[in-house]
Amino acid sequence: MKKLISVLIKHPILIVCLIVLIVYTPTALLMPADTSQRAVITRIGIDSAPEGVEVSTIIFVPTPNTSYTENYKLFSAKAENVSLALQKISAYSGKKIALNLTEMIVVNEEISNSDLLEVIDPLSRSTDLGNDTSLICTNQSAKDFLNATLNLNSASDLNIENLVNYSKDKVYNTDSNIESFYQGYFSPQKISVLGYIELTNGETGLSTSGGSSASGSSGEGTSGSGQGQSSGGGEQQKNTTLLNEGRVAVYKEGVLDRVLTQEELKGLNWFNPRCNESYLKVENVTDDIFNNATITFKLLRKKLNINVYFVNGVPVFEGTLKLIMDVDQVSQEDLDSDSLQPELSVVSPELRERINITAKQEFKLVQDLMVEEKLDLVNAYTLFSTYCPRQFKSFLNSLDDSSNFLEYVIFKLKVIPHVSI
Amino acid sequence: MREGITSRQAGILCFLMMMSSKLLALPSILFQETGYFALVIIFILLSFETLLLFIFIKLKEKYINLTFYEILSKILGKIVAKIIYFLFSLYFLLAIVHLIYDNFIYLREAIFEEARIERFLLIFLPVICALAYKGLNSLARTAEFFFVFIVIGIVCCLALGLSSISEFTLPTFENISFGLTFNTLFSYLFWFGDFAFFLIIIDKIKVKNGFGRTIMNYTYFCFLFIFIFYIIFYEVYKNTSFMHNNAITDIIALTNQVGNLEKLNLIALLVVMFTIFYQGGVLLYSLNQSITTIFPKSIKVQNFITFIITIILLFLFFFYSTQKIHVYLEDYGKYLALILFLIVPIYLIFQIIFDKNKKKIKKGVKNEKIN
Numbered sequence: 001m002k003k004l005i006s007v008l009i010k011h012p013i014l015i016v017c018l019i020v021l022i023v024y025t026p027t028a029l030l031m032p033a034d035t036s037q038r039a040v041i042t043r044i045g046i047d048s049a050p051e052g053v054e055v056s057t058i059i060f061v062p063t064p065n066t067s068y069t070e071n072y073k074l075f076s077a078k079a080e081n082v083s084l085a086l087q088k089i090s091a092y093s094g095k096k097i098a099l100n101l102t103e104m105i106v107v108n109e110e111i112s113n114s115d116l117l118e119v120i121d122p123l124s125r126s127t128d129l130g131n132d133t134s135l136i137c138t139n140q141s142a143k144d145f146l147n148a149t150l151n152l153n154s155a156s157d158l159n160i161e162n163l164v165n166y167s168k169d170k171v172y173n174t175d176s177n178i179e180s181f182y183q184g185y186f187s188p189q190k191i192s193v194l195g196y197i198e199l200t201n202g203e204t205g206l207s208t209s210g211g212s213s214a215s216g217s218s219g220e221g222t223s224g225s226g227q228g229q230s231s232g233g234g235e236q237q238k239n240t241t242l243l244n245e246g247r248v249a250v251y252k253e254g255v256l257d258r259v260l261t262q263e264e265l266k267g268l269n270w271f272n273p274r275c276n277e278s279y280l281k282v283e284n285v286t287d288d289i290f291n292n293a294t295i296t297f298k299l300l301r302k303k304l305n306i307n308v309y310f311v312n313g314v315p316v317f318e319g320t321l322k323l324i325m326d327v328d329q330v331s332q333e334d335l336d337s338d339s340l341q342p343e344l345s346v347v348s349p350e351l352r353e354r355i356n357i358t359a360k361q362e363f364k365l366v367q368d369l370m371v372e373e374k375l376d377l378v379n380a381y382t383l384f385s386t387y388c389p390r391q392f393k394s395f396l397n398s399l400d401d402s403s404n405f406l407e408y409v410i411f412k413l414k415v416i417p418h419v420s421i
Numbered sequence: 422m423r424e425g426i427t428s429r430q431a432g433i434l435c436f437l438m439m440m441s442s443k444l445l446a447l448p449s450i451l452f453q454e455t456g457y458f459a460l461v462i463i464f465i466l467l468s469f470e471t472l473l474l475f476i477f478i479k480l481k482e483k484y485i486n487l488t489f490y491e492i493l494s495k496i497l498g499k500i501v502a503k504i505i506y507f508l509f510s511l512y513f514l515l516a517i518v519h520l521i522y523d524n525f526i527y528l529r530e531a532i533f534e535e536a537r538i539e540r541f542l543l544i545f546l547p548v549i550c551a552l553a554y555k556g557l558n559s560l561a562r563t564a565e566f567f568f569v570f571i572v573i574g575i576v577c578c579l580a581l582g583l584s585s586i587s588e589f590t591l592p593t594f595e596n597i598s599f600g601l602t603f604n605t606l607f608s609y610l611f612w613f614g615d616f617a618f619f620l621i622i623i624d625k626i627k628v629k630n631g632f633g634r635t636i637m638n639y640t641y642f643c644f645l646f647i648f649i650f651y652i653i654f655y656e657v658y659k660n661t662s663f664m665h666n667n668a669i670t671d672i673i674a675l676t677n678q679v680g681n682l683e684k685l686n687l688i689a690l691l692v693v694m695f696t697i698f699y700q701g702g703v704l705l706y707s708l709n710q711s712i713t714t715i716f717p718k719s720i721k722v723q724n725f726i727t728f729i730i731t732i733i734l735l736f737l738f739f740f741y742s743t744q745k746i747h748v749y750l751e752d753y754g755k756y757l758a759l760i761l762f763l764i765v766p767i768y769l770i771f772q773i774i775f776d777k778n779k780k781k782i783k784k785g786v787k788n789e790k791i792n
Contacts, residue, residue, distance in 0.1 A: 012551075013547060013548075016543075016547040020543065020544070130674055131674060131675070132675050182660075183658070183659055183660055183661050274588075382590070382593075386590065387591070389593065
């Protein structure tokens with residue numbers, strides 16, 4: 001004992017370690033499980049409501065079982081803002097809100113008509129919630145959207161997060177999270193793009209077939225669960241099909257401006273360096289091999305080179321696109337042995353011209369939209385101000401309304417197609 | 422007790438000191454002030470800081486065996502030397518409080534939002550006290566041991582950050598003026614006095630041929646790391662860089678290149694934890710040396726107890742309660758930095774150039790005077 005005391009006196013840091021151990025170890029050991037004190041939120045939905053907003057959350061409920069299923073419940077609350085609504089949910093669930101495992105935030109079109117930056121402000125301030133949390137827009141109620149996703153939790157290989165992550169790289173070709181929203185908001189164009197998943201009652205799409213709306217007279221409180229069961233009031237069956245058609249919601253200064261159609265997004269993706277996988281349908285192809293054929297190509301790789309410059313004071317936005325494609329399907333009245341060959345190795349001048357025309361037609365659709373709506377969806381402002389700062393500044397000064405600058409920009413698109421061998 | 426450290430150990434301490442205060446809040450604060458021009462600002466300030474160290478090394482080469490106090494006494498007199506030492510003590514004290522503030526905020530956000538300050542102080546202060554109390558030699562040796570891990574951690578952060586860049590864009594400098602540049606440089610001068618400790622330990626560095634080059638190599642290495650770090654950080658976050666106050670963690674927050682691995686911020690967290698302990702230890706050691714020089718009869722244990730109480734009081738009742746330490750340092754700390762890191766070094770440059778003492782380091786010369 002004397003030896004121990006002398007060692008401790010010689011090394012005072014050991015005394016400090018002992019004090020820390022004695023004070024905190026019993027406290028830590030006696031603490032209850034964190035999940036019994038915290039409501040682990042995995043998804044958040046935000047709708048507008050007469051009070052201000054209605055926030056719905058899917059909360060993970062730890063339940064011992066022998067299967068792979070997990071148990072979730074839907075809580076919702078209406079309040080003046082998101083922060084107060086989350087406080088209410090905390091009171092309803094009897095637990096403190098924990099956002100560390102939140103993977104998705106869904107907003108509907110209606111709430112998007114006000115400044116979304118203000119709406120999601122408490123979420124972005126939270127240190128628990130990462131800025132890489134997915135943020136998507138839906139056509140109807142975000143609460144119904146979350147309710148529809150409840151059943152997907154029980155399928156371990158099929159969930160809404162996978163759908164959004166896949167779409168980010170293969171469908172929208174743009175990030176759709178809190179950070180990307182903010183980056184767009186604070187960019188010179190003030191344009192953000194979010195993924196858009198519709199909730200329908202159609203037959204196509206991802207059918208979730210289950211879930212029920214919130215219980216209680218005020219529509220607040222808790223409902224739903226995983227494993228195909230549902231608890232709560234059980235109002236009429238809502239739309240339960242999630243339809244991801246490759247549409248995106250465009251926000252200008254935080255307010256929803258419009259939802260791009262599939263065709264418009266396809267046109268826009270010609271100038272999107274991140275879009276590497278897509279399909280291209282070329283009609284009326286007539287050359288040595290094909291006769292008035294419609295060919296569907298699968299785009300395997302793409303190299304986009306964007307060049308911005310001025311010609312006689314006029315800004316030119318030029319994209320040169322090298323495409324590596326694969327013939328996926330040929331539709332022609334009389335398919336012969338030439339057109340049926342499995343691999344087409346040479347692109348004829350006629351086919352190249354048709355591809356160029358198709359690409360330009362597709363982009364023209366979105367170009368007209370950009371000019372009309374004053375939406376700089378191709379980052380033209382940033383590129384011109386980076387690479388031609390003086391010319392662009394004097395060009396903007398020469399305009400009556402500089403926000404209308406896209407009207408005077410000449411867009412050029414040159415596609416050099418190669419067929420994969 | 423022998424307290425000499427090798428040039429490699431001195432270089433490592435310079436590396437850790439230079440790096441640790443610049444990878445948390447500073448990148449976002451600079452971006453908020455000047456946008457992408459922050460890259461130019463950081464380049465100028467890092468060059469300035471490197472130049473300071475170069476001057477200090479030249480001073481060491483000229484007065485091999487003298488302490489900084491003896492050098493100052495020789496050229497300015499004992500009273501002025503003590504005043505300058507008092508200002509250095511003030512700087513070290515503020516630097517420790519600043520270190521505690523930035524890192525407590527960071528660790529609270531990164532680990533446990535509900536952590537209270539007394540827990541942080543209970544863990545942080547004894548460790549830095551132990552490091553500083555044991556002396557420079559043990560501090561430098563442990564820093565030497567952990568240095569490799571720290572560098573690996575930073576390299577991992579840079580690599581992960583690089584993988585998060587979705588699109589590399591050239592930065593554009595808008596609304597930049599000479600006035601803004603000058604004001605920003607002046608306001609953030611306090612952040613770039615990390616080599617002040619070098620003056621306090623100047624007599625304890627073992628001298629041999631090429632010792633200056635060894636120390637400078639570590640500094641250039643750190644310069645490169647920090648500058649690359651800032652470029653990557655601004656490329657990852659672009660227009661929203663001002664929102665991310667914990668740069669070293671945030672730089673890897675958007676990465677999705679490492680499969681399903683989560684909690685990669687642990688890497689950044691470990692880097693910060695190691696560096697803050699060493700920075701705290703070096704600052705506290707330098708504070709003690711400064712005070713001991715001003716009051717030679719002071720007792721080491723009493724000094725440390727006084728420092729701890731002063732640090733806690735200053736932190737809790739002055740800075741933590743107002744939450745405005747960065748504002749205070751920008752508004753008032755810059756004047757302290759102006760004296761210590763601009764006026765004193767300029768005077769030292771003249772002293773190095775015009776002093777007739779032409780003593781040069783010869784092969785085999787060693788420090789004779791090591792306490």
